[in-house]
Amino acid sequence: MMSWELRHELSDHSGLREEEIPVIGMSFDSLPLAQEFYTNYAKKLGFVTKVRNTNFDKTRKDAKIPINQSLHCTREGYRESRVKAATRSNRITATRCKARMYVMLDREKECWVVSIVELKHSHPCSAEKVIHYHEYRELTMHAKCVITDNDEAGIRPxxxxxxxxxxxxGSSNLSFSEKDVRNYIASNLRCSDDNADFNGMMNYFVRMKEINPNFFYAIDVDDANKHGLPFASFVSVNHHGKSTLLGYALLVSEEILSFELVFTQWVRCVGIVPKGIIIDQCKAMTGAIRKIFMRIDVSGCQYSSRVNFGPSGLVQFVHEYDNVLGNKEQKELEDDVVDSKGVIPCIGSTCIERQFQQEYTSNMFRTLQLEVRKKTDCVVRSTEQKGDTISIKVDEQKVFWGKPVYHTFIVEFDPLSRKSRCECNKFESVGILCCHILAVCSYYRVDTVPSCYVLPRWSKNVIRKHTYIKSSHDVARSNETHNLFKHLCSEFYNVAQDFVACDEEAAILRAALSDAKSRLTDYRASMRSTTLDGTQNTMPTQSTGGVILHDIQGPSRVKTKGQPKGKRLGAELDKLIK
Incomplete structure (x- = not known):
């Protein structure tokens, strides 16, 4: 038996209350409760426990029923390394520590009783350092939620x-390390299994289709499917003149057949054929567009808009794209709000500039104002009547290396309809009237331009059709427990922010939380025995949690470029030296 003096001395040494010290005769409803008790005691004192041995009832042939168990400190026993000290890398942790707790099953009372207790250790114990032992390092639910949210936002671990x-x-107060954060991301937020990764992507697509019927996806699977696929994005320009994402594709290869499949599915998605496409300098893509769309304006650019995700799994890729899409949507909404608050002031007093000021969004009106400023550098040199139109030569002055240089542009102007066309083709390519046409309008005292030059796509007064379409952003990446935790935290923050200014109110809130925690602890203790009995008699089941998919094998890994790991010359020599 353990004397009261020993319990009292240990409680003073370890800072624990006497009722928290394990004593002989203490009983537990189940073996897991006894293990949990000794583990909690070890955490408070500063050491790590392990199950040394477990004996089972040998009279029962049909089931393994434990009858006693020995719980020891992990530094028990004695180990003598057979490896020479100069080449030994693993540390020796055994110090012949005899601290232990022995529990046995009382068949009459149907409980587990502590029969032997040894509290003295042969090594120092530190309650401050114990939280950094890898056995006790654990991510809290708050930490998991923060890691998940930050990973989706692209924040580094x-x-x-x-x-x-x-x-x-400070990091010394955390119960986990930075490595645990990275391990959680790798094991829980990344998918290393190719088949599971592919099925996860399919589940994502089906889930998005349920959220939004307008969501479109198409997959063509063949025997040569693989990872490391080229990425192609469909990028357009919104009414603020900023890039917006329309869709994306993962190609089998950068050949004509792959691009033909992509553009065919694109027509199925949008339902119409685009008037023009700006592409990279890719002959295969150009050939596919000519074949699918026949007559279409295709222009190339050396630097196109790119969305860089880096190498990633399929599920991670679609989530990252979803994040980028949501960010683009939010930026467009913010620009709409800014435009609703006022207008950009005019730099002149012309009616044409005021006409665009009332119609165009702020960004596009600024773009037009650049042409208004450049109009002062333009001079009408000559005019020539050609039937119903007038051919006008406009000289634009530019300065290169401190010297003026003049460029002449021909503008065709119709005085009756007030329509114009400039050979610079700025309006046809960009959708903004050029400074040459504005100079002609000023020369012929045109107060307002025809409505055909005020494009609805740049207008802030047009209700966009896509605003009626429900956005399909994924909200099911976190499990239900994390979502409930976030909602509870949000409710607590809303309550706490109203009662932190007064110390008395904060004290009442703190007392209410303490009371709620005590009641929940008592409730959990009363329900624990029933829960443990139920779990011991029930086998765990697995649920797919999604739709039933066809038996499609995941893509095979593509051999990446570069020297394989572990094949460096001299690696074996380094091992021998070490």
């Missing part, structure tokens, strides 16, 4: 770890 450390006053 080290930044996430620093943010979590700042919340608790």
């Amino acid at each position: 080290n930044k996430t770890y620093l943010a979590l450390a700042n919340e608790v006053g």
